[in-house]
Amino acid sequence: MIDLSVNIGSLRLKNPVLAASGTFGYGMEFTPFMDLNELGGFVVKGLYFSPREGNPPPRLVETASGLINAIGLQGIGVKRFCKEILPQLRAYQTALIVNVCGENEEEYASVVEYLNSHEGIAAYELNISCPNVEKGGMCPALKPDLTYSVVKLVRSVSSRPLITKLSPNVSDIVEIALSAQEAGSDAVSLVNTFLAMAVDVDTKQPKLTNVFGGLSGPAIKPIALRMVFQVASQINIPVIGIGGIMSGEDALEYLICGAKAVEVGTSNFIDPESCLTIVQELERYCQTHGISRIEDIIGTLDVKQ
Amino acid sequence: MKKDSRAQITRKESWREYFLLSLESPAIAQNAQPGQFLMVRASVDTHPLLRRPFSIFSAEGKSVEIFFQKVGLGTRLLSEKQEGDTIDIIGPLGRGFTVKKEIRGKHSALIGGGRGIAPLYFLSQKLKAHGGTARVFYGGKSVEDLPVRERFEKSGTTLSCTTEDGSFGTRGQITEAFEAELNNGFTVSRIYACGPELMLKKIAEIAAALNVPAELSLESVMGCGFGACWGCVKRIRKGQEPGWHKICEEGPVLKAEDIIWELGNND
Numbered sequence: 001m002i003d004l005s006v007n008i009g010s011l012r013l014k015n016p017v018l019a020a021s022g023t024f025g026y027g028m029e030f031t032p033f034m035d036l037n038e039l040g041g042f043v044v045k046g047l048y049f050s051p052r053e054g055n056p057p058p059r060l061v062e063t064a065s066g067l068i069n070a071i072g073l074q075g076i077g078v079k080r081f082c083k084e085i086l087p088q089l090r091a092y093q094t095a096l097i098v099n100v101c102g103e104n105e106e107e108y109a110s111v112v113e114y115l116n117s118h119e120g121i122a123a124y125e126l127n128i129s130c131p132n133v134e135k136g137g138m139c140p141a142l143k144p145d146l147t148y149s150v151v152k153l154v155r156s157v158s159s160r161p162l163i164t165k166l167s168p169n170v171s172d173i174v175e176i177a178l179s180a181q182e183a184g185s186d187a188v189s190l191v192n193t194f195l196a197m198a199v200d201v202d203t204k205q206p207k208l209t210n211v212f213g214g215l216s217g218p219a220i221k222p223i224a225l226r227m228v229f230q231v232a233s234q235i236n237i238p239v240i241g242i243g244g245i246m247s248g249e250d251a252l253e254y255l256i257c258g259a260k261a262v263e264v265g266t267s268n269f270i271d272p273e274s275c276l277t278i279v280q281e282l283e284r285y286c287q288t289h290g291i292s293r294i295e296d297i298i299g300t301l302d303v304k305q
Numbered sequence: 306m307k308k309d310s311r312a313q314i315t316r317k318e319s320w321r322e323y324f325l326l327s328l329e330s331p332a333i334a335q336n337a338q339p340g341q342f343l344m345v346r347a348s349v350d351t352h353p354l355l356r357r358p359f360s361i362f363s364a365e366g367k368s369v370e371i372f373f374q375k376v377g378l379g380t381r382l383l384s385e386k387q388e389g390d391t392i393d394i395i396g397p398l399g400r401g402f403t404v405k406k407e408i409r410g411k412h413s414a415l416i417g418g419g420r421g422i423a424p425l426y427f428l429s430q431k432l433k434a435h436g437g438t439a440r441v442f443y444g445g446k447s448v449e450d451l452p453v454r455e456r457f458e459k460s461g462t463t464l465s466c467t468t469e470d471g472s473f474g475t476r477g478q479i480t481e482a483f484e485a486e487l488n489n490g491f492t493v494s495r496i497y498a499c500g501p502e503l504m505l506k507k508i509a510e511i512a513a514a515l516n517v518p519a520e521l522s523l524e525s526v527m528g529c530g531f532g533a534c535w536g537c538v539k540r541i542r543k544g545q546e547p548g549w550h551k552i553c554e555e556g557p558v559l560k561a562e563d564i565i566w567e568l569g570n571n572d
Contacts, residue, residue, distance in 0.1 A: 025533040032306050032531075045535075054549055060528050060536035065351040067528065071535045074549060218351045246351070269529035270346065270355060272308065272395070 002286045003293040004279065006040070006260050008238045009186040011123050011161045013040040013095055013261055016294060017251065017279050020242055020265035021046055021099035021125060021165075022071070023216075026085045027092075033272035038279065040261060041095030044081070046127045048101045049111050051077040061198045061207040066219030067266050068196045070210035073101055078111050082118045095122035097163070105150045109157050116159045123160050126151065126185070129167030129192040141167035141192070144179040151183035163240065166190040168220075168227055177231045177239075189240035189263060190231060191224045217266040218244040225253055232258025232299065246274070248281020258299040306531060307332050310393040315368065317388050320452035322375045323420070324384045327368050333396045337364035339428035340401025340522055340558040343371060344530035346393040347382040357383070358527045360424035360499070360557070361397060362453075369396070372453060374420040398530050399557050402428050402497055402520050409436035411494040416442040416508055418479050418500025419450050424522050424558075426453065428497055429462050440465065440491075444479025444500075448472040480507040493517055496561075509561040519561035525552040540565040 004015035019030070019042035026044045027036060036042065054074025061068045076084070081098075089096050098121050102108030108126065115121055128150055129141035140146040151164055164180040166173055168191035177188050193214025198207040224243025232239040241259030245251050246267045254262045267274040286294060309330045316327035333343070344356035357379040362370040375384045386392060402424070413432055415425045422443055429439040444467040445451050451473060457464045466474030467482040475482045479500070487493075493515075498508045499522035512519035528534030530553050538549035539556075542563045 023533060025535075029532045033308060054535065054538070056549070057536075057538055058526055059538065060526050060534070062353060062355055065354060067354055069528070069534070069536060074535050074538070217354055266354070269534050271393075272529070272531065272533075 002283055002291070003295075004283060004286075006295055006298070008123075008163070008240065008260055009161050011095060011186075015040040015279050015282070016255065016261035017275050017282070018043055018095070018097065018240065018261055018263045019268055019275050020263035021127065023265040023268045026081065027089050027096070028085065030268070030272055034276050036092045037094050038276050039094050040279070041097055041122065043097040043099050043125050043263065044085075045075055046073050046099040046101040047075055047078045047081055047111060048073065048103070049078055049107050049114070051075060051080065056209045058208060059210070059213075061213070063196070063198055063215070064219060066215050066217040067269075068198060068208065068213035068215050069193070070208045070213035072210065078114050082115070086118055086120055090120040096120060097123045097125050099125045099127050099165070100154070101127045102150075105153050108150055108154050112154055112158050116157070121160060123163055123186075124154070124158055125163045125165050125189060126154055127165050127192075129165055139167065141165075141176060142170055144175050147176050148179040148183045151180050151185050155184035161186040163187040163189050165192055166231075167192045168224065169195045173227050174230050174234045177235050181235050181237050185237060187238040187240060187260075188231065188235070189242055191220070191227055191243050194220055194223070216244070218246055220244045221250060225257055228254055228259050229257040229301065245278070248278050248285055251278050251282060252285060252297065255294070255297050256299070256301050258301070260298055306396060306398055308393070308395045309333055311391040312394045313391045314386055314388050317386070319384070321449055323372070323450075323452045324375065325362065325370055325372045325453065326383075326386070327370045328392065328394065329367050330369055330394060331367040333394065334364045334367055334369045337361050337369055337397040337427075338401040339404070339431050340424050340520075341397035341399050342530070342557060343369065343394045343396035344398060344527070345371065345383065347379040349393075353379045353382070355528060356395065356530060358398075358525075358530055358553075358557075360522065361427055362423055363427045363430070364397075372420070372423045395530060399553050400555065402522075402558050404428070404431050404435055404437075406435070408432060408495065411437050412492060413437055413439050413495040413497060414442060414483065414493040415439050416479060416483060416496065416498040416500070416504075417444070418504040419445050421498070421500030421504070421522070422453055424499050425497065426456055426460075429457065430460065433462075439463070442467070442479055442483050444468065444482065446470060478504075480504055480511070483508075484511060487511070487515070496520070498522070505564075506566050509564065509566070512561050520558050521561050521564065522558045523552055523556050523564070525557070527553055529553070540567055
């Protein structure tokens with residue numbers, strides 16, 4: 001029997017595979033395809049305090065081995081989530097993580113305070129990095145001081161483990177990760193999508209109404225992996241690796257580079273059973289390599305000096 | 306809805322840029338309703354990355370059929386599949402056309418523009434099974450855009466074809482042909498349509514003027530097809546509130562009066 005469990009601070013996961021926010025709806029969308037209990041956990045779509053309309057379509061454009069999205073964090077808001085969705089999700093014995101959004105620091109705090117009083121949530125993932133809705137091009141994840149400030153505030157109101165999700169659209173992601181750590185974040189998850197665009201050469205118009213969107217999928221994996229390795233080498237809190245994971249092998253690369261867990265995103269759209277397939281592939285890898293605990297793989301990158 | 310990663314292509318028909326694939330997938334075929342769709346993976350590679358949505362052309366016994374036009378990389382790869390190959394499909398998805406008991410003895414008009422004919426064969430069969438009569442209006446630029454007309458003829462469905470170049474049937478736009486028939490005394494109690502946005506918008510106007518219920522099947526770029534990505538939205542009225550709603554869940558078939566026709570909504 002292979003022990004696939006991992007610990008993200010005080011948060012214990014039965015395996016290191018989480019479904020990523022924004023690619024897994026509110027969870028129930030995947031029940032026709034899988035038993036959610038078999039996941040390490042899942043992160044529901046980002047929630048602001050109030051419902052949000054999102055961006056006008058087209059919101060999606062496919063590029064080489066990638067997907068650019070500009071959904072604009074459309075969502076039902078935290079109250080409807082707690083009333084309509086959360087009671088259904090409580091039936092599952094897996095880590096439910098809520099991705100928390102805000103237009104300003106106060107909104108992040110009020111979402112977390114509202115969720116604190118509801119049972120059945122394992123942790124919060126602080127979305128300080130969504131590139132679609134930033135006004136004037138700024139979101140907290142782009143600056144160390146803004147990251148520190150919002151993480152500090154949310155940490156002070158949160159009754160649950162806090163994971164800060166980082167943006168790759170910065171020149172030094174380690175600096176941002178250190179700020180999150182210093183502010184008391186229990187873990188960091190990286191990366192969110194890469195700011196990107198695509199153009200229709202016949203009309204000379206951007207393919208997304210929003211002009212810019214966030215690139216995800218296999219196209220970003222090597223860059224995301226590099227960032228995860230850099231961050232994991234420099235900080236003391238757990239790192240969750242995200243970016244283009246489609247297979248057990250992809251997930252293993254992240255674990256070897258120091259991620260304690262991974263989030264699987266775009267792959268869920270293509271194969272709704274993807275997360276479970278990845279869990280099975282991790283298990284098979286451990287069997288083949290005589291590894292009894294998946295934690296023994298984490299951070300084992302062998303860099304020849 | 307189910308995922309079937311090994312649906313076998315048991316029959317393939319092709320006409321230049323149009324293709325009809327018959328797929329063996331009992332669980333999906335048994336549950337399919339007219340107007341619902343499948344998400345089809347055209348390649349196991351990462352390019353193209355996403356599945357493609359296709360209306361269900363027919364579902365009978367163990368088989369479902371999809372009809373599509375080769376328009377890009379995904380449909381090109383799919384068009385290159387051969388009989389005996391297996392493909393990965395998810396379905397049936399979305400809300401299809403409503404066919405109520407009251408349809409018995411009533412006339413329905415089914416209007417399909419180009420590849421928009423895709424969901425209407427299945428619907429015509431179901432209407433007949435419920436004791437209704439269906440007249441199908443099938444239009445395209447040229448005769449080559451009307452490849453599946455024989456399927457309707459063979460099933461004994463009344464078919465009116467239009468081509469913009471006059472190479473087959475009546476010359477002109479499909480909506481003009483439909484209006485001309487209405488002016489000649491053709492009466493309908495229900496309208497169903499699928500095709501380009503401008504055509505659907507016109508149909509919605511005609512239906513509103515006639516005070517006849519109409520259901521329209523919309524096309525949208527989809528990330529997943531089952532409600533997770535929120536990428537396929539259109540401006541739709543749900544209850545009283547207009548908003549961006551997911552076509553994969555609220556549609557692809559919608560009541561004409563619930564669709565808000567505005568720039569960029571449905572192009």
